[in-house]
Amino acid sequence: MDNTEYLQLLARQYPSIGDVATELINLKAILNLPKGTEHFLTDIHGEYEAFSHHLRTASGVMMFKVNDIFGYSLSEHDKKMLAILISYPEERLKIVREEGRNQKDWYQVTIHRLITICKVLTSKYTRSKVRKSLPGDFSYILDELLHMEISQLNREDYYHQIINTVIELERADNFIIAICKVMQQLAVDRLHIIGDIYDRGPYPHKVMDHLMAHHDVDIQWGNHDVLWMGAAIGHPVMVATAIRIALRYANLECLEEGYGINLLPLGQLAMEVYHDDPCTEFLPRLTGNEEFYAEKDKLLIARMHKAISVIQFKLEGQLIKRRPEFSMDDRDCLSRIDYAKGLFKTAKGHVELTSNHFPTIDPKDPLKLTKDEQAVIDRLTFYFSNSEKLQKHVRFFYTNGSLYLTCNGNLLIHGCIVLDDHGQYQNLAINGKNYSGQALLDKFDELVRKAQYTRNINDADWLWYLWTGPKSPMFAKHKMATFERYFLKDKALHKEVLNPYFQLRGHEEICQKILDDFGLDPKNGHIISGHTPVKEIKGESPIKANGRLLVIDGGLSRPYQVTTGIGGYTLIYNSWGLRLVSHKPFSSTEQVIKEGVEINSAIRVLKKTHRKRVMDTDAGRNISKEINRLNLLLDAYRNGKIPESNIS
Numbered sequence: 001m002d003n004t005e006y007l008q009l010l011a012r013q014y015p016s017i018g019d020v021a022t023e024l025i026n027l028k029a030i031l032n033l034p035k036g037t038e039h040f041l042t043d044i045h046g047e048y049e050a051f052s053h054h055l056r057t058a059s060g061v062m063m064f065k066v067n068d069i070f071g072y073s074l075s076e077h078d079k080k081m082l083a084i085l086i087s088y089p090e091e092r093l094k095i096v097r098e099e100g101r102n103q104k105d106w107y108q109v110t111i112h113r114l115i116t117i118c119k120v121l122t123s124k125y126t127r128s129k130v131r132k133s134l135p136g137d138f139s140y141i142l143d144e145l146l147h148m149e150i151s152q153l154n155r156e157d158y159y160h161q162i163i164n165t166v167i168e169l170e171r172a173d174n175f176i177i178a179i180c181k182v183m184q185q186l187a188v189d190r191l192h193i194i195g196d197i198y199d200r201g202p203y204p205h206k207v208m209d210h211l212m213a214h215h216d217v218d219i220q221w222g223n224h225d226v227l228w229m230g231a232a233i234g235h236p237v238m239v240a241t242a243i244r245i246a247l248r249y250a251n252l253e254c255l256e257e258g259y260g261i262n263l264l265p266l267g268q269l270a271m272e273v274y275h276d277d278p279c280t281e282f283l284p285r286l287t288g289n290e291e292f293y294a295e296k297d298k299l300l301i302a303r304m305h306k307a308i309s310v311i312q313f314k315l316e317g318q319l320i321k322r323r324p325e326f327s328m329d330d331r332d333c334l335s336r337i338d339y340a341k342g343l344f345k346t347a348k349g350h351v352e353l354t355s356n357h358f359p360t361i362d363p364k365d366p367l368k369l370t371k372d373e374q375a376v377i378d379r380l381t382f383y384f385s386n387s388e389k390l391q392k393h394v395r396f397f398y399t400n401g402s403l404y405l406t407c408n409g410n411l412l413i414h415g416c417i418v419l420d421d422h423g424q425y426q427n428l429a430i431n432g433k434n435y436s437g438q439a440l441l442d443k444f445d446e447l448v449r450k451a452q453y454t455r456n457i458n459d460a461d462w463l464w465y466l467w468t469g470p471k472s473p474m475f476a477k478h479k480m481a482t483f484e485r486y487f488l489k490d491k492a493l494h495k496e497v498l499n500p501y502f503q504l505r506g507h508e509e510i511c512q513k514i515l516d517d518f519g520l521d522p523k524n525g526h527i528i529s530g531h532t533p534v535k536e537i538k539g540e541s542p543i544k545a546n547g548r549l550l551v552i553d554g555g556l557s558r559p560y561q562v563t564t565g566i567g568g569y570t571l572i573y574n575s576w577g578l579r580l581v582s583h584k585p586f587s588s589t590e591q592v593i594k595e596g597v598e599i600n601s602a603i604r605v606l607k608k609t610h611r612k613r614v615m616d617t618d619a620g621r622n623i624s625k626e627i628n629r630l631n632l633l634l635d636a637y638r639n640g641k642i643p644e645s646n647i648s
Contacts, residue, residue, distance in 0.1 A: 007633050007642055015645040020634045026126075027623050027630070031615040034124040036189025037061070038407075040571035042414065042530030044193070045224070045557035046201025046254065050567065050586035052210060056087040058187035059570035059581050060603075065187075069117055082113060084593060089180040091593045093173050107172040111163050114179050115145050121186045122146055124575070133185050133215070135178045141166070142179060185215055192407070194530045195222025195414030195474075199242075200557050202251045204228075205258030208393040211400075219401035222414040222531065223467050223474035226448065230463035232394040233455050234385035236377050237319055237464055240312035243380060247305040249559070250284035250293065259387040263304065265376045270303035272372075273359050281354055281486045282306040287558045310360060311377055313483060317367040323461055325429065326469060332367075333483040339363040344488060353487050385455075398452055403445040403473070408573070408617050411518050413441075415531045416476040416501040423504050423513075428471045430462075438518055441473060476501065476531065502532065511548035526550055526578075528571060537565025542580065547606060554582055561585050575613070578606040 014020045039059060044051050057063065063083040070079055085092040096106065122130045127147065134142050141162055148155055166175050191214055198204040211217050221229070224245075230238035243266070246255050255261040279302035286293065293301075317332040336345040340363070342356035360370045369377065384390065404413040417437060418426045425436035435443045444466060451459040466472045468480045477496040484493045504510045505527075512522035530553035534542045542551045552571050555564030567585035571578065581603050614620040636642040 003632070004636075004641070006629075007636050010629060010633050011636075011642055011645070014630065014633060017634065017637050017644060020630050020637065024627060024630050024634070027627050030126060031613065031620055031623055033126070033614050034575035035408075035612040035614060035617055036124070037187065037572065037574040038190045038192060039188045040192045040194060040412070040528055040552060040573070041556070041568075042194035043196045043222070043533070043553040043556055043560075043568075044201070044204075044207055045196055045199055046204040046207065046251065047556050047558060047586070048201070048203035048206040048210070049589055050556055050583075051207055053087075053586060053589065053592065054568075054570055054583075055188070055191075055210065055214075056184055057083070058184070059572065059583075061187050061572070062086050062183070065117055065120060069120060070113070082110075082117075085110070085176070086114070086117070086180045086183050088589070088593050089177040091589075093176065095594070103172075104167055107167045107176075108163060111166070111172070111176065111179075114176065114183075118142075118179055118183050118186075119146055121183050125186065130186070133182055135181065138175055138178045141175070142182065189216065191217040192405070192412055192528075193217065193219045194412050194528060194552070195220050196224045196530065197222070198228045199224040199245045200249050200251075200559055202249075202253055203258070205254055205389065205393065208396065212393070212396050217400060218405060218407075219397060220405055220412050220414050221397065221401050221403055221448070221474070223472065225397060225401075226463050226474060227467045228390075229394050229397055229448065229452070230460050230467070231384045232387070232390050233451060233457075233460045233463070234381050235457055235460040235464060236381050237312065237315040238460070238467065239381045239384050240308050240315055240377060241467070242384075244305065244308045244312055247301055247308065248282075248285055250286055250298075250301055252301075259384075259390045261380065261383045261387065265379045266304050266308060267300065269372055269376050270300070270307040274303040274306055274357075277303065277306065277355075277357050279303050279306045282309065285559065307373075307376075309482075309486065310358065311369065311373050314361075314367050314369055314373070315377070319461060319464065321367075323465075326461075326465055328469065331468075331479060331483075334361065334366040337363075337366065339366075346493065351488055351490050351493070354489055355487060394452075398449060403441050403448070406518055406520060409520055409525045410573075411515060411520060411525065411527045413473065413527065413529050415472070415474045415529065416499055416505075417441075417514050418471050418473050418476070418499055419501040419504060419510075421500045423500075423507070423510050426471055437514075444473070471499075474531075498532070505549050506544045508545040508548050511545040515548065522548075528552065533560045533564045534569075535563055535565070536582070537563070542569060543604075543606065550578075550580070550606070552580070555585075556583075558585070575611050577608040580604045580606055 014023060041051070041054065063080070066079045066083045074082070081092070130146065131139065131143055145159065145162060148159060166172055193211065197207050197219070211219070219225070227238055228242055231242045243255065243261075243263075246252065252263065256263060279299070282302040282305035283298055284293070284301045284305065313334050317334050320326065320328050320332045337343070337353070338345070338350065339356065339358065339361065342353045343350040344353055360373055362368060404411065406412070418428070418440065420426050425440075427434040427436045428440055430443055430447070444462070447459070447462040448466070451463055466474045468475055470478050476499045479496060481494050481496050488494070511527055514527060515525040516522040526547070527549045529549070529551055532551060533553045533555050534540050534551050536542070536554065542554065544551065550571060552569040554566050554569035555561040556568030561567055567583040569583070570581045572581060615624065633642070637644055
């Protein structure tokens with residue numbers, strides 16, 4: 001399309017000089033607004049309460065704003081309660097009513113304070129953007145209050161009367177809830193989730209519902225996410241694996257209530273086949289919810305856990321034989337067992353199994369499913385591929401997600417860039433062609449999307465490779481030692497060796513090379529990732545390579561908090577620079593609402609800059625391109641090359 005044809009199409013949207021001029025004024029003004037605040041979270045692993053708290057409080061930003069605005073004019077207690085009201089309006093209002101305060105006075109003072117805070121939060125946005133965030137019932141009232149000064153001539157009585165009438169009509173609670181929701185939304189302009197929403201924690205489905213309601217979010221897929229994406233396609237190995245992990249952590253609510261996955265067929269198989277097996281290795285890992293499970297319940301879960309694990313190992317062996325190009329023969333574990341002697345073959349010889357009770361395995365054909373096992377996995381696969389809610393959540397992964405993202409000078413990726421020991425990109429052959437570095441990530445992104453479209457099991461095999469393959473940028477280890485941890489006593493065989501990237505990522509020149517290869521500024525950009533929990537309790541820092549790499553998995557997932565010593569990180573990138581907030585382990589929503597307990601334990605200013613504006617962002621660069629196009633159209637109108645069609 002030549003320039004004239006393009007401008008003629010653009011003229012349909014802006015049919016006159018006046019229309020073009022109005023849009024140019026608007027866009028040039030937007031470029032000079034402060035950069036919106038970005039928040040980065042990773043490795044949520046189903047911990048919905050803590051995740052929700054971070055979003056509601058903007059990871060502590062609400063408390064900072066309240067402190068900045070009211071300083072010493074309010075007591076510490078009043079500021080804390082105001083911040084919690086903003087984050088949990090419905091819950092705090094209920095407590096206020098129960099305390100029996102002077103309702104009118106409290107409402108008047110509180111609404112004035114909330115409007116003051118909201119004015120500060122909305123000051124960095126256009127009035128149009130703020131209007132779009134306002135709830136329908138109160139959009140006009142809030143628009144008036146947010147863009148008016150109390151001291152404005154002839155407007156003071158008008159301002160106060162709006163608030164008084166809201167209170168008199170018993171709409172104050174609804175109004176407070178509405179303005180608090182607006183503040184929650186506008187405190188974070190864009191949310192980045194850098195992988196692993198699923199597994200370990202109990203409520204990934206609730207996390208997904210929350211994300212789908214968010215105004216601006218993107219997701220960089222983690223290996224646990226791609227596992228569920230493959231399961232949703234109906235890939236039997238990934239279905240079995242997702243269920244196995246859920247049983248390992250006794251997260252049955254996500255399966256049964258969240259996605260309608262009926263585990264009864266698996267339970268029946270487990271009780272028939274393993275009725276006399278204590279399944280000690282398969283007892284669930286319970287973190288803080290032990291009192292909810294009787295011993296018989298734990299035993300049933302353990303037997304189901306073993307039943308699905310054996311099915312998984314059989315299916316994995318079949319897949320590995322079917323896909324020799326994956327070079328994963330060593331992960332066909334069932335074929336390496338001497339069932340008569342109870343020994344497992346390793347590279348250094350045979351080792352003893354913890355258990356040799358495999359009633360469904362034929363030693364002559366160890367990978368063959370029994371008739372009952374086949375019936376169970378067929379039924380479970382049907383449930384996954386036909387779960388309406390799961391399919392909805394997975395579609396969101398495809399529309400709002402990707403394997404990696406470059407955004408405002410930063411590279412966002414869950415795991416790693418696959419390197420060799422010398423820091424060079426490792427090649428992986430896919431369909432006869434070698435890929436490495438960014439090209440490998442792009443190819444995997446393509447394969448994931450193709451599998452969703454075709455829903456072909458062979459195409460979905462690549463999702464399984466991303467979950468566990470030795471050259472997967474998501475998994476990033478030489479093997480997944482699941483079988484060894486269940487069945488081998490020698491803990492040395494449990495070790496999973498990370499890709500050399502994790503040894504080399506502390507070198508600034510390595511990170512700069514990666515940033516440069518992805519088209520980013522190697523001196524000012526950052527690689528932001530998760531996947532490997534930062535052992536802060538042992539002195540490990542999330543800041544590596546002289547600040548070029550930020551690892552922000554701090555243990556939002558409860559099972560990792562013993563390792564990390566904290567309850568997760570939030571990276572905040574606002575107009576003034578980068579800040580890393582570390583959190584104490586989350587207690588409970590009830591405690592926060594009643595006591596205003598803060599979970600922020602430390603704030604590190606990673607990088608201070610001159611105040612960035614929209615013109616300094618990717619969005620700003622796109623706006624600048626649009627301004628250039630509009631200037632061309634304006635010249636075309638003025639030179640008579642294109643006639644105006646809407647002249648009044």
